[in-house]
Amino acid sequence: MGRAPRSRIILGRTVLIWRLAGRDLRHRPAQALLLLLAITAATATLTLGLALHGVTSQPYQRTRAATRGPDLVAQLSGTPRRPGQRSPGPQVLGQVKALVHASGVTGHSGPYLLAGAVVRAHGRIAGVEAEGRSQTPAALDQPKVTAGSWVRGGGVVLERTFAEALGAGVGDQVTLNGRRFRVTGIAVAAAMPPYPNLCYTPGGGCPAPFPETPSPVNPHLGPGGIGLAWVTQPDARVLASSDAGSPAYVLNLKLKDPAGAQAFASAYNNAHQVAGAPLLNSWAGIRTADGLLVQGEQSVLSPGAWLACLLAVASVAVLAGGRMAEHTRRVGLLKAVGSTPGLVAAVLLAGNLILALAAAGAGLAAGWLAAPLITGPGAGLVGSPGAPSLTLPTAGLVVAVALAVALTATFVPAVRAARTSTVSALADAARPPRRRAGLIALSARLPVPLLLGVRLTARRPRRAVLSAASVAITATGIVAVLTFHATAGLEASGGPGGLGNPVYDRDEQMLTVLTIVLVTLAVLNVIVTAWATVLDARHSSALARALGATPQQVSAGVSAAQLLPALPGALLGIPLGVGLFAAANGAGTRVLAIPPAWWLAAAVLGTLVTVAGLTTIPARIGARRPAAAILQSELA
Amino acid sequence: MSEAGGTAVVGARALRKEYGRDAGLVRAVDGVDLDVAAGETLAVMGPSGCGKSTLLHLLGGLDRPTSGELWLAGQRIDRLGERALARLRREAVGFVFQAFHLMDELTAAENVELPALLAGVPPRKARRRATGLLEQVGLADRAGFLPSALSGGQRQRVAVARALANEPLVVLADEPTGNLDSESTLDVLRLFDSLHTAGQTLVIVTHDARIAATADRLISMRDGAFIDQTRLTGGSTGTLGALAGLEG
Numbered sequence: 001m002g003r004a005p006r007s008r009i010i011l012g013r014t015v016l017i018w019r020l021a022g023r024d025l026r027h028r029p030a031q032a033l034l035l036l037l038a039i040t041a042a043t044a045t046l047t048l049g050l051a052l053h054g055v056t057s058q059p060y061q062r063t064r065a066a067t068r069g070p071d072l073v074a075q076l077s078g079t080p081r082r083p084g085q086r087s088p089g090p091q092v093l094g095q096v097k098a099l100v101h102a103s104g105v106t107g108h109s110g111p112y113l114l115a116g117a118v119v120r121a122h123g124r125i126a127g128v129e130a131e132g133r134s135q136t137p138a139a140l141d142q143p144k145v146t147a148g149s150w151v152r153g154g155g156v157v158l159e160r161t162f163a164e165a166l167g168a169g170v171g172d173q174v175t176l177n178g179r180r181f182r183v184t185g186i187a188v189a190a191a192m193p194p195y196p197n198l199c200y201t202p203g204g205g206c207p208a209p210f211p212e213t214p215s216p217v218n219p220h221l222g223p224g225g226i227g228l229a230w231v232t233q234p235d236a237r238v239l240a241s242s243d244a245g246s247p248a249y250v251l252n253l254k255l256k257d258p259a260g261a262q263a264f265a266s267a268y269n270n271a272h273q274v275a276g277a278p279l280l281n282s283w284a285g286i287r288t289a290d291g292l293l294v295q296g297e298q299s300v301l302s303p304g305a306w307l308a309c310l311l312a313v314a315s316v317a318v319l320a321g322g323r324m325a326e327h328t329r330r331v332g333l334l335k336a337v338g339s340t341p342g343l344v345a346a347v348l349l350a351g352n353l354i355l356a357l358a359a360a361g362a363g364l365a366a367g368w369l370a371a372p373l374i375t376g377p378g379a380g381l382v383g384s385p386g387a388p389s390l391t392l393p394t395a396g397l398v399v400a401v402a403l404a405v406a407l408t409a410t411f412v413p414a415v416r417a418a419r420t421s422t423v424s425a426l427a428d429a430a431r432p433p434r435r436r437a438g439l440i441a442l443s444a445r446l447p448v449p450l451l452l453g454v455r456l457t458a459r460r461p462r463r464a465v466l467s468a469a470s471v472a473i474t475a476t477g478i479v480a481v482l483t484f485h486a487t488a489g490l491e492a493s494g495g496p497g498g499l500g501n502p503v504y505d506r507d508e509q510m511l512t513v514l515t516i517v518l519v520t521l522a523v524l525n526v527i528v529t530a531w532a533t534v535l536d537a538r539h540s541s542a543l544a545r546a547l548g549a550t551p552q553q554v555s556a557g558v559s560a561a562q563l564l565p566a567l568p569g570a571l572l573g574i575p576l577g578v579g580l581f582a583a584a585n586g587a588g589t590r591v592l593a594i595p596p597a598w599w600l601a602a603a604v605l606g607t608l609v610t611v612a613g614l615t616t617i618p619a620r621i622g623a624r625r626p627a628a629a630i631l632q633s634e635l636a
Numbered sequence: 637m638s639e640a641g642g643t644a645v646v647g648a649r650a651l652r653k654e655y656g657r658d659a660g661l662v663r664a665v666d667g668v669d670l671d672v673a674a675g676e677t678l679a680v681m682g683p684s685g686c687g688k689s690t691l692l693h694l695l696g697g698l699d700r701p702t703s704g705e706l707w708l709a710g711q712r713i714d715r716l717g718e719r720a721l722a723r724l725r726r727e728a729v730g731f732v733f734q735a736f737h738l739m740d741e742l743t744a745a746e747n748v749e750l751p752a753l754l755a756g757v758p759p760r761k762a763r764r765r766a767t768g769l770l771e772q773v774g775l776a777d778r779a780g781f782l783p784s785a786l787s788g789g790q791r792q793r794v795a796v797a798r799a800l801a802n803e804p805l806v807v808l809a810d811e812p813t814g815n816l817d818s819e820s821t822l823d824v825l826r827l828f829d830s831l832h833t834a835g836q837t838l839v840i841v842t843h844d845a846r847i848a849a850t851a852d853r854l855i856s857m858r859d860g861a862f863i864d865q866t867r868l869t870g871g872s873t874g875t876l877g878a879l880a881g882l883e884g
Contacts, residue, residue, distance in 0.1 A: 435741040435782065444749070444759040451753060459741060543737050546698055547751040548726020548802070550719045628693040631737060 013343065021350035024330075032355060035319050038524050039359030040366065042312030043402050045517045047367025050394045060190065060287045066144045069190030070252035071261040073141075073286070074099055074278045076111055077248050088113075088249055095278050096251055104264060107254035109140035114248040115239035119229070121166045121174040127226040129192075130156070130176060131250065132236025141191040141252040143230060148185030151232050155184030162195035162227030176231070177239055187230065191252055193289035195227040251278070258283065307473050307580075308514075309401060311521040314470040316352070316409035318463060319528045331417045341418035348414040349407070356406035360399040367398075433459035448553045452544060453560025456537050463536075467529045468565035468572075471607060474522035475573020476580055478603050479595070481511045483581040486593040523614060526562065530615040533561055534622030541622065542630035551623040558619035559612050570607040574600055644671035644707065645805050645837045646695055651704035653690055653860075664690040665701070666860035672806065677828070677838040679851035687860040688841040689810050695839060696729045696808045697721040709805050726755045730799030734811035736791045738783040744770060744794045745779040751801040762801075769797035773827055789820025796827055806837040813847055825850065 025032045063069065076092050088096070088111055100108045113132040118125060133151055143157070148170035151157050156176065158168060163186050168174055172183045188194070231239065240247050255261055261282035268280050334344050436458035443454035457464045485508075534541075541554045549557075582592050653665040664687040672678050680688050693699040694706060697713050706714040709728055713721065725731075730751075738747045745766045752762035770779050773793040775786075783791050792812060799807050809828075813821040825847065832838060840847065848854050849868065856864040 433741045440742065440746060444746075444753055444762070448754055448756070455741075539737075540739060543739070544750075544754065545722060546696075546725065546731050546737075547798070548722055548754050550722035552719065553722075553754075626699060628690075628699040631698075631733060631735075632689065 017343065017346050017350050018354075020334075020347045021354060024347075024351050025354065031319060032351075034524055034528055035316060035352065035355045036359050036362070038312045038315035038319070038521060039356055039402050039405055040362040041517050041521050041524075042308045042405065043360050043363025043398050044366040044370065045308040045363075045514070046306075046401055047364050047394070047398055048371055048513075050367075050397065060290050063144070063188055064190040064283060067188065067190045068138075068140055068142050069283060070109070070141045071255040071258045071283050072105075072253040072265055073191050073281045074251040074253060075248065075281070076251060076278050077276060088247070091276070092247075092249055099251060099253060099278065102268075104256050104260070105253050106256050107140055108252060109138040110251040111249035112251075113233065113236045113240055114250055115231075115236045116248075117176040117229075117239045118178075119166070119174055119176050119227070121168040121172060124166055126162075126166060128162070128176065128229045129226060130229045130231045130236055130239050132233035132240075133230045134233060138252075140254055141189065143187035143189040145185045145187045148183070150185055150187075151230050152184055153232050153235065154181060155231070156181040156235075157185040157187050157230040158183055159192075159194055159228040160186050160188050162229070165195055165227070176229075179238070181231070181235075189228070190283065190286065191250070192228055193286055307477065308517050308521060309405060311470055311473050311518060311525060312405050313409050314466045314473075315521060315525045315528060316405055317413075318466055318525065318532050319409075331420060345414040345418040348417060349410055352406040352410045353403060356402040357399070360402035363402065364395055364398050434461055436461070448549060449556035449560050452541075452549065452554060452557025453564060456533060456540070456557060456561035457564045459540075460533070460536060463529065463532065464561075464565040467525070467562060468569035470522055470525040470529070471566045471569030471611065472572040472576060474518050475570045475603065475607055476576040477511075477515045477518035478607070479574050479577020479600065480581040481508075481515050481577075482595040482599050482603060483578050483593070484508060484511055486595040486599070487581070523610075526611050526614040527618065530558065530562055530618040533558055534618050537561075538622065538625065538630050542625075542627040545623075545627040546631060551620075555616070555619035555623040558622060559615045562611055562615040563608060566608055566611045567604075570604040573607075574604070643673055645674045645676075645709060646670070646672040646839065647705075647707035648695065649705040649707075651691075651694060651706060652702045653687070653694060653699070654702045663687075663860045665694060667704070668860075668862055670695075670855075670862075672837060672839055674805075674837055675832075675835040676853065677832050677840065677851045679848040679854045680839065680841045680857055681843060681845070681848045681854060682857035683843065686857045688843075688857055690860075691857070692808050692810050692839065692841050695806075696731060697724050698731070726751065727802055728805045730802070730804035730807040732792070732795050732799050732807060732809035732812045734814040736783070736788075736795045736815070738791055738794060738798075740783055743780050743782055744775060744786065744790075744797075747783070747794055748797045748801055751798060755802050757802075765801060766797070769800055770794070772800075772830075773797045774823075787820065788816050789823045792816060792820065792824050793827060796824070796831075800831075800836075806839060807831065809838065809840045811842055812840065813842070813844060821847075 074095075076088075076095050092111060096108075096111050099105065115130045115132070117128050117130050119128040135151060137150075143159075145157065146160055148157070156174065158166065163169065163183070166174075168183050170183055170185060174181050174183060255264060262284045265280035265282040265285065268278075272278065331344055331348075334347065335341075339347075439454055439458040443451045443458075446454060537558065541558070544554055544557075545551065578592075578594060648668055648670040651665055651668040651670070652663065655662045655664060666687070668691065680691065682688050690699065694701050695708075697706075697708070697716070701714050704714065705712060708724060711724075713724060716724065738744075739750070742750070745763065748766035748769055749759075749762040752765055753759065757765070767776070767779060770776050773796055775790060775793055775797070778786060778790060778794075783794070786794065792815075796807075796809075796812070799809075812828075813824050816824065821844075828838060828840070828850070838851075840851065842848055851868055854864075854866045854868055855862050856866075
């Protein structure tokens with residue numbers, strides 16, 4: 001008989017592999033669905049993490065265009081003012097003249113007086129930089145009013161994010177340095193970053209001093225509790241009259257080459273490093289400060305996405321191992337009809353790769369659709385970034401990670417199954433368990449459920465490690481959230497203002513999303529690990545029942561086998577969670593509060609109770625199977 | 637007798653076990669009546685699939701009958717819950733399986749002591765008892781060996797020792813020599829002989845006529861029903877191994 005051409009053989013094998021893998025997935029839909037969910041959750045989180053890069057660029061540019069944003073903002077400080085002085089002193093006027101006539105500068109607005117004031121609204125208190133503006137629109141940096149109207153005498157326009165934090169709206173009464181003002185409008189601007197990052201411009205800081213003690217500035221947040229407002233120029237002068245220090249001004253500049261603004265600012269600041277010299281901020285630097293609003297989310301989501309991927313690897317590894325335990329007989333049949341070990345491994349791998357590809361697609365779609373919910377630009381900017389553009393490298397990375405997860409988790413069991421001898425595979429012989437003499441001796445002294453649980457754990461140490469790692473990762477996420485709340489609580493109680501912090505709101509939202517993802521993955525993990533344990537222990541459990549163990553003792557033993565690795569995992573999650581939060585929060589640069597002991601104890605106990613609860617169902621189903629039938633099947 | 641109690645250790649009345657339904661209905665055990673007296677060795681013979689093993693599992697409370705009565709040590713057990721059945725298996729029944737069913741990761745001594753540990757016997761006492769039983773089955777020097785390091789006959793002797801761990805009322809053996817060569821079969825037969833002599837009640841399911849010939853009573857089964865009962869003399873009077881024709 002003639003031999004078919006090599007290309008036809010390869011094609012035939014490929015078709016066979018995909019057909020067998022497809023049939024297997026259809027034959028076990030529940031397992032396939034669990035695998036799909038595990039990888040989808042991980043890839044969706046990863047997509048979100050990647051999607052957050054650069055999301056503030058677009059809305060900042062829109063805001064800049066809508067407000068005729070300047071290319072450079074100069075902070076100027078003059079000599080102490082004389083009573084009744086209306087215009088800036090000669091020093092400031094000299095600096096302004098030099099800047100507006102500098103090479104490359106094509107336009108300007110200002111200088112505008114900045115008055116540091118304390119604002120009180122609805123019982124809340126905060127610092128505010130009140131900028132004195134003309135009632136007529138400026139050619140450069142004219143804030144865009146999003147509600148109400150522009151400044152008028154006795155009225156104040158609040159920056160939008162700051163107004164939200166204060167809880168103030170158009171028509172509300174507020175006080176600035178004790179003087180009553182009516183909120184006439186809400187506006188956004190591109191010349192200064194929105195609350196709470198107003199004073200985080202590179203090399204900057206808030207130029208205007210604050211007159212009142214105690215300082216409204218939160219001692220833990222530093223200058224983070226200061227907002228921006230606009231008042232008329234006469235009102236600004238009145239507010240500034242109570243300033244103890246030198247008056248501050250801002251001057252907006254337009255450049256011939258806006259792209260060179262950062263270089264211009266750096267060169268100027270380096271050349272003028274004397275006290276009282278103007279400080280220049282470029283539009284690019286302000287955009288970076290805008291990005292601080294989502295920087296926390298980014299620093300939480302990126303490590304979180306990788307944690308989710310690790311959990312997915314653990315889930316898939318346990319699932320793949322469990323599937324292999326069920327596949328032993330099928331492997332024997334495949335080999336008996338002439339399949340090579342390579343073909344057997346390929347069939348087992350192909351099934352999981354199909355699922356990984358489908359999960360990558362689902363994860364990309366879910367992450368892409370969910371991104372706008374958490375990457376909104378914030379009230380301080382106009383426009384929304386919408387769904388982030390799904391670039392080819394992003395999609396490629398997500399698909400590669402999904403395939404790597406499936407490959408990593410499946411490779412060892414697939415190769416092991418392929419190497420199993422045909423005879424023992426046909427006999428459905430389970431992989432020989434490990435012997436841990438010390439644990440076996442120790443377990444003899446324990447109550448029956450623990451005796452069975454310890455021995456089950458000792459039989460499959462790798463699964464126990466995966467289980468512990470899975471719980472540790474979940475507990476890490478939960479403890480990070482608790483640490484965030486403890487830290488946020490400390491910071492909130494440290495300041496007198498009682499203002500909301502949009503950065504913390506976003507971080508909390510992000511951590512909550514991340515925790516939901518991690519908990520979902522962990523739930524899947526616990527279920528599949530328990531299922532794999534039940535499957536693997538079906539013979540020893542049946543034998544234990546034949547020897548007199550009750551079904552309750554056997555199911556409690558399976559639960560104990562999950563809880564034993566879960567306990568160290570949950571405990572390990574405490575330092576890891578605190579560490580994760582510290583790393584994401586900028587180690588050493590921000591305050592860090594360890595959650596109260598009872599919070600941590602509740603987290604550990606809650607995790608263990610959840611693990612026990614989730615394990616109960618597969619454990620009981622396993623314990624209900626007739627022992628006689630299982631023992632008989634070993635003879636088949 | 638109106639109930640299978642009395643002096644019988646094990647009893648069954650109109651015992652039935654069915655699988656499937658309608659056209660697929662299989663009667664694995666079909667209306668069996670049985671009494672096994674204390675100290676008696678009963679052999680049940682029949683071709684593969686005749687229901688021998690199912691009967692044994694029913695008698696030991698490892699499986700539940702579809703109908704009929706089951707008695708063990710004067711107690712009706714077919715209506716007991718799983719927990720009570722487990723306690724009964726622990727205290728009154730010892731199983732010996734054809735495939736040995738030893739835990740691969742446990743040594744011979746650890747396998748033998750397991751039923752005692754499950755029954756709540758203190759570890760030291762359980763180990764002492766296991767060591768004694770291994771001595772009794774001639775495997776004292778193999779106590780620390782894993783099953784994989786033992787021969788088939790040795791494994792089955794460990795299984796017999798395990799069945800005796802809680803001093804059961806009855807030992808139920810399912811094809812105990814089915815996986816053994818002649819020499820190992822002889823070892824196990826000698827062991828059963830010593831148990832028989834010591835007054836242990838034994839129910840042995842087998843399709844090997846030589847093993848069956850060693851019993852006090854032989855029941856033949858076909859299609860789930862008893863078709864013949866023979867009372868033998870060799871089991872109680874002679875040497876089991878000799879009657880089985882295995883000794884030279």
